[in-house]
Amino acid sequence: MTPAKALVLTGYGLNCDYETDYSLKRAGAESVRVHINEFIMATAARPKLEDYHILVFGGGFSWGDDHGAGVLFATKLRFNMGDQIGRFIADGKLIIGICNGFQSLVNLGLLPGFGGAHNERRIALTYNDSGNFINAWVRLKINPDSPCVFTKGMTHIDLPVRHGEGKLYASQSDIMELVENNQVVMQYADEEGQPARGRWPLNPNGSLEDIAGVCDPTGRIFGLMPHPEAFNHVTNHPDWTRKKEALLRQGKTLPNEEGEGIKVFRNAVEFIRKEWNKGR
Secondary structure, three states, X not given: OOOOEEEEEEEOOEOOHHHHHHXXXXXXXXXXXXXXXXXXXXXXXXXXXXXXXXXXXXXXXXXXXXXXXXXXXXXXXXXXXXXHHHHHHHOOOEEEEEOHHHHHHHHHOOOOOHHHOOOOOOOEEEOOOOOOOEEEEEEEEEOOOOOOXXXXXXXXXXXXXXXXXXXXXXXXXXXXXXXXXXXXEEEEEOOOOOEOOOOOOOOXXXXXXXXXXXXXXXXXXXXXXXXXXXXXXXXXXXXXXXXXXXXXXXXXXXXXXXXXXXXXXXXXXXXXXXXXXXXX
């Protein structure tokens, strides 16, 4: 069976690489952390993107978000690796961008990818309406009709957000195209799992249509502001002790210690195993 090999970028302010690498390994991937300089270095010894199936643009504050969140990260990759990333996409492999990584994917033009164009910047992630950085857990509604590989079989999830520039903004026509194409993968939601309708703090940044994550039309490129790697263990969730006590009163225990965020990465691993074992 073909192992799913994942490459997690790190360096220059990216700070979620260890959790992301751990989550991918929990999900069954062969994952490595690679500094961006090592990744783009023109030497025979550098890691080759073609040897991997999953490319991760992780969370943090690359280059201190100077010139805008994810801007310098995207520029560096476009200049040095643009053609290789294009071939990676054409080969049917997977890319996920989390928080700063999502901002970078947008700046690269890999998302939204309308009409298969992965070099066109059509949406933006800009300053939260509050004007402040926010660090909180949010409820998310997942679109069951989305083609997104990473969220198959999921309907709702709680995840933390940690950002100052997470408001998704675009022209009304592009927002409607995202909605009509089912490229809106995740929306900020209330306790009943219904869209937040812009209400703060349910929608923590003022994102249009409560959008928390989008994919390209193929579902193989996914960007989201919340952090699935930060829910890799049941005890990450702020309500875990309450849930544990409620189960104890019913004579039950927690079914396992795995956090729900692992599902996002396991979906990616299972996709690679299935697709590449068909002879891709």
